[in-house]
Amino acid sequence: MFTYGDIDGVIVTELKVFSDARGWLSEMFREDELTNGFDPAMGYISMTLPDITRGPHEHKEQTDYFCFLGEFKVYLWDNRGDSPSYKNKKIIENADRMIVIVPPGIVHAYKNTGREPSLVLNFPDRLYKGFGKKEPVDEIRYEDDADCQFEVK
Numbered sequence: 001m002f003t004y005g006d007i008d009g010v011i012v013t014e015l016k017v018f019s020d021a022r023g024w025l026s027e028m029f030r031e032d033e034l035t036n037g038f039d040p041a042m043g044y045i046s047m048t049l050p051d052i053t054r055g056p057h058e059h060k061e062q063t064d065y066f067c068f069l070g071e072f073k074v075y076l077w078d079n080r081g082d083s084p085s086y087k088n089k090k091i092i093e094n095a096d097r098m099i100v101i102v103p104p105g106i107v108h109a110y111k112n113t114g115r116e117p118s119l120v121l122n123f124p125d126r127l128y129k130g131f132g133k134k135e136p137v138d139e140i141r142y143e144d145d146a147d148c149q150f151e152v153k
Contacts, residue, residue, distance in 0.1 A: 001087070001149075002077050002078075002087050002088065002089035002149070003087060003088060003089065004088070004089055004090065004091075005085060005088040005089070005090065006085060006088065006090060007076055007077075007078045007083075007085045007088050007090050007106060008078070008083050008084050008085040009083070009103040009106070010076055010090065010100070010101065010102060010103065010106060011035065011099070011100070011101040012092060012098060012099070012100050012101075013098065013099045014097060014098055014099075015027075015028070015067065015097040015098060015099060017097060026097065028067045028099070028121060028123070029065065029099075029123060035101075038063060038065065038101070038125060039125055040065060040123035040124065040125055041124060041125050041126055041127050042123070042124060042126075042127055042128065043121065043122065043123045044121070044122055044128075045119060045120070045121050045122075046119070046120050046122070047117050047118070047119055048070075048072075048110075048112040048117065048118055048119075048120065049112060049117050050112050050113075050114055050115055050116065050117065050118075051111070051112065051113075052111070052112055053109055053110070053111040053112075053152050054109065054110055054111075054120075055075070055107075055108055055109025055110060055142075055143065055150075055152070056075065056077070056107050056108065056109035056142045056143065056148070056150040056152060057107065057108070057109070057139050057140055057141045057142060057143070058079055058104070058105060058106060058107040058108065058139070058140050058142075059104050059105075059126075059138045059139055059140075060104055060105070060138055060140070061104050061126060061138050062104060062124050062125060062126040062138045062139075063101065063102065063103050063104060063124065063125045063126075064100075064101070064102040064108070064122055064124050065099065065101050065122060065123040065124065065125075066099065066100045066101075066102065066110075066120055066121070066122050067098075067099055067120065067121040067122070067123075068095040068096060068097065068098050068099075068100065068110070068118075068119075068120055069096070069097065069118060069119040069120070069121070070096055070112060070114055070116065070117075070118020070119060070120075071094060071096055071112065071113045071114030071118060072092075072094070072095040072096065072110045072111065072112055072113065072114075072118060072120070073091065073092065073093055073094070073095070073110065073111045073113050074091070074092040074095045074100055074108070074109075074110045075089075075090075075091055075108065075109040075110065075111075075150070075152050076089065076090040076091070076092075076100075076102065076106055076107070076108050077089050077106065077107040077108075077150050078105070078106055079105050079106065079107050080104075080105035080106070083105070094113075095110070107142065107150050109150065109152045111152060126138055
């Protein structure tokens with residue numbers, strides 16, 4: 001059973017938005033502001049339709065660096081047996097224009113709670129399927145597990 005609380009190693013910050021007559025700009029990350037030696041290996045963008053959930057899943061080695069652009073609810077579960085926040089669960093109700101850094105062993109999911117398709121950018125520190133896409137995917141999926149303890153509402 002998971003209890004609500006902060007999760008050690010998960011970083012959540014608001015994107016700093018600079019607006020003018022043309023629109024807005026936001027730095028998603030800067031090498032001089034990355035924490036704990038985090039070194040992105042790739043980047044991708046995904047579009048999620050309204051009322052759709054991605055996850056829950058976790059990585060054994062990969063850290064995700066999510067940038068949410070739209071109305072998302074983010075779910076996090078600390079599944080690391082050696083963590084001080086083991087068995088904690090955290091929900092971010094509105095992650096619009098937020099950065100959420102998710103270390104390995106944290107089960108995570110997100111749901112588009114808005115009325116429009118919305119975007120997520122991710123800058124993980126591992127290549128999907130490794131160099132040349134020749135390695136197994138570092139992902140444990142729970143979406144289709146009938147006995148899944150990671151509930152997304």
